[in-house]
């Protein structure tokens with residue numbers, strides 16, 4: 001009972017006192033307040049999205065080092081090399097800016113050294129790239145590598161030094177509809193929801209594609225009353241996962257393969273696909289709930305960005321690619337974006353999470369952390385490489401956001417930890433995934449607007 005009251009308090013806090021008029025409909029049940037949605041929409045679509053897009057196109061952020069060849073630890077997974085749209089094209093060594101190939105032992109440097117670059121290539125390289133590291137940067141790189149506090153991580157990070165880890169250019173491998181669907185794709189989400197969201201097997205998830213739909217009304221009622229009874233942390237956890245699922249579904253509907261003839265592939269918005277996933281009538285009321293979870297996820301990640309500002313403000317932090325002018329410009333843009341995130345008025349108050357009895361709270365935090373880590377491992381079971389890439393990136397990004405939210409004290413202590421081991425660190429992979437994952441959610445919010453107008457047009 002205490003937990004339920006706690007839940008109400010949380011939602012009142014989430015919704016913020018200054019903006020309570022927007023949230024007049026909050027009654028413990030999640031509201032569907034258009035006003036709130038509009039605040040987020042205009043903040044995101046007009047202010048944040050365009051800047052973030054520019055940042056994510058920079059070399060520092062577009063190259064993500066990932067191991068797509070880890071075996072699935074849970075079951076025998078098929079890979080879908082056969083599906084053309086599932087393929088991921090890793091970068092050839094020359095495509096990755098020299099400054100990013102940080103380790104002399106990395107595959108790329110080794111290959112690059114062996115490789116006979118033609119003269120023209122060589123010139124281009126030498127002209128464009130400053131490979132000399134300033135002392136400060138060397139220090140920073142060293143810090144990055146030293147950093148190994150797994151204990152604070154909410155997800156499993158690939159070993160960047162592993163020969164199986166490769167740089168992928170995210171701009172050349174966009175997240176979009178791949179045709180990866182049906183039972184295998186469901187298995188991923190089913191194992192996430194069924195085995196990793198604290199849900200007992202007896203409670204059926206509404207609209208579970210692998211169960212019969214006939215009983216879904218009863219399922220939904222049982223499910224939501226179960227969820228209401230959960231503590232706020234587990235409930236928030238479920239909403240984050242559901243929000244992530246919704247976000248990915250929005251992307252796939254917005255970049256649907258509309259025409260696939262042998263000489264051209266055309267991707268674009270598919271309103272009917274969108275409706276099948278989110279229309280209230282077609283989803284027995286589930287769609288709008290999923291979209292609200294998407295906004296919840298947005299608020300959580302936005303909050304993390306606002307909180308992590310002191311880390312990125314440190315002079316020793318550089319978006320190091322080896323081109324000092326660009327690096328500086330992009331760092332300024334990043335700080336600008338984080339300031340903008342700070343200025344957003346409707347922030348989620350995570351201090352109420354894990355705030356109960358200290359021992360119980362610590363246990364709960366550990367449960368949530370382990371469940372989330374496990375979900376990040378399930379991403380290695382996604383058969384379609386393209387989906388695996390984006391699934392890994394987005395779960396890592398969310399895991400990093402959670403790590404930030406629960407490291408507030410360490411982040412605030414940063415300016416005072418000069419000369420000592422930094423109290424808080426993020427690896428390059430965490431930085432890339434944090435910003436790119438938020439970029440995906442920001443894109444979803446923007447795409448929702450597009451779908452709203454497309455559906456509006458259809459109605460008239």
Ligand SMILES: *[C@@H]1O[C@H](CO)[C@@H](O)[C@H](O)[C@H]1NC(C)=O
Nearest residue numbers: 074191192195196371374378
């Ligand atoms: C991790 O996920 C797998 C697959 O869903 C599940 O079988 C396993 O029980 C989970 N492990 C933990 C520790 O939650």
Ligand SMILES: *[C@@H]1O[C@H](CO)[C@@H](O)[C@H](O)[C@H]1NC(C)=O
Nearest residue numbers: 258259260261262263264266
């Ligand atoms: C796909 O595009 C080709 C060429 O533009 C066109 O001839 C064909 O009718 C299109 N197919 C569909 C299903 O729209």
Ligand SMILES: *[C@@H]1O[C@H](CO)[C@@H](O)[C@H](O)[C@H]1NC(C)=O
Nearest residue numbers: 256257258259270272273276
């Ligand atoms: C849109 O998606 C639906 C499935 O939801 C599919 O049947 C239809 O062919 C798609 N439309 C186009 C133009 O590809």
